[in-house]
């Protein structure tokens with residue numbers, strides 16, 4: 001189980017750890033804030049309607065399946081970031097995991113994105129299952145694209161009209177990283 005301390009660029013201490021089932025409500029509360037803060041995610045303000053049970057099951061799956069992982073970032077016992085790799089269910093896509101990252105805006109540019117990527121990729125390399133990581137990112141999300149490229153992700157395609165927000169379409173890049 002991952003549980004490590006990192007030092008943020010502002011001097012604060014941040015804990016990176018895998019969640020327990022008991023963290024489900026804390027994660028739902030975190031996601032409520034995170035999704036309201038940015039339009040770079042698939043869910044907007046008030047759109048994430050998972051029940052406590054659904055969140056508990058999500059945590060359990062990511063704890064028990066060898067192609068899934070969640071890493072939380074906490075400062076002063078408060079969740080301020082969450083990242084995950086979710087491998088597919090059918091045998092033919094079990095090796096392929098979708099990566100997701102969110103961080104509260106107050107904590108952007110402090111190095112948490114870098115720390116998440118480092119630990120997610122290290123886990124994937126050691127998983128023995130994951131051979132490919134992919135993600136979708138809005139084409140205007142410069143900060144995220146820079147981060148993904150830094151860790152070796154390449155653009156594999158462009159999805160037009162991936163998001164429709166307030167009557168405006170947004171394109172996304174499909175980005176991928178092979179794990180060999």
Ligand SMILES: CC(C)(COP(=O)(O)OP(=O)(O)OC[C@H]1O[C@@H](n2cnc3c(N)ncnc32)[C@H](O)[C@@H]1OP(=O)(O)O)[C@@H](O)C(=O)NCCC(=O)NCCS
Pocket residue numbers: 038040041101102103104107108109110111112113114115135136137138141142143144146147150
């Ligand atoms: C994208 C995100 C995960 C990045 O995490 P972060 O903790 O802010 O990232 P880091 O502090 O580790 O640094 C990211 C890099 O972007 C750079 N950066 C910062 N602001 C930037 C900007 N406006 N434009 C381009 N690059 C920028 C940083 O300098 C850093 O580069 P470096 O590693 O070479 O120093 C985070 O900002 C976030 O959660 N955003 C909202 C949700 C989101 O977009 N998720 C991704 C959906 S695909």
